[in-house]
Amino acid sequence: MMAEETITDTGIGQDASLLLVDDDKPFLTRLARAMEARGFSVDTAESVEEAVAKAKAGAPAYAVVDMRLGDGNGLDVVAAIRESRADARAVILTGYGNIATAVTAVKLGAIDYLSKPADADDIYAALTRSGGERAAPPENPMSADRVRWEHIQRVYEMCDRNVSETARRLNMHRRTLQRILAKRAPR
The missing domain is CATH 1.10.10.60 (Homeodomain-like)
Structure with missing residues (x-):
C-alpha cells in the first residue's frame, strides 16, 4: 500500500506508470487511450510472457490484467509485478469471474477484481480507491x-x-x- 502523501489530487500516485495486459487488441487500445487521458503513463502487453518481461524490466505502479490470456493466466503477471514491486496496485479483469479465482487474485496481491465488460471509469475507480473505501454495489447486478x-x-x-x-x-x-x-x- 502506498503512503497517503504520495497520492496527488487526481488520485494517482507520483509514479503514474500503468501496465495494461489484455489479448483483445481493440479493447486494449481503447483502454490505453482512456487511461492516458486520466493521467497515467501507459504501457501495454498482449501476453503473459510479454507482461512478465515488462514487469521484471521495470514494475509499474499500477496494472490492469485480463485473467485469461492466450498463453496463460493473468494471475502469473500479478505475481510477477508484486514480486518486483510490493506496493503495485493491480486490478484483474475477467469475463469468467468466480469466487475461487477472486480469492486467489487477492492473495497474489490484486486490489480488485472486475468482471467484463468494465468501463474505464470503473477501472480508474478501482485503481485509485484508497484501502478503506468500499466499492459501490452494482446498479444492475446480474440476474x-x-x-x-x-x-x-x-x-x-x-x-x-x-x-x-x-x-x-x-x-x-x-x-x-x-x-x-x-x-x-x-x-
Missing part, C-alpha cells in the same frame, strides 16, 4: 439466470467446448445443455 448461464459458459470453455464433457461435469443431461447453449444469454 440469477444470467449467473447460471455464465457458469455454464465458463465450464463449457474449460472443457474446450465439448458438450458431453461439460454436461458430465455439470451433472446434467447432454440435450438439456445443448438447448441452454443454443439460447441467447439471459439479462
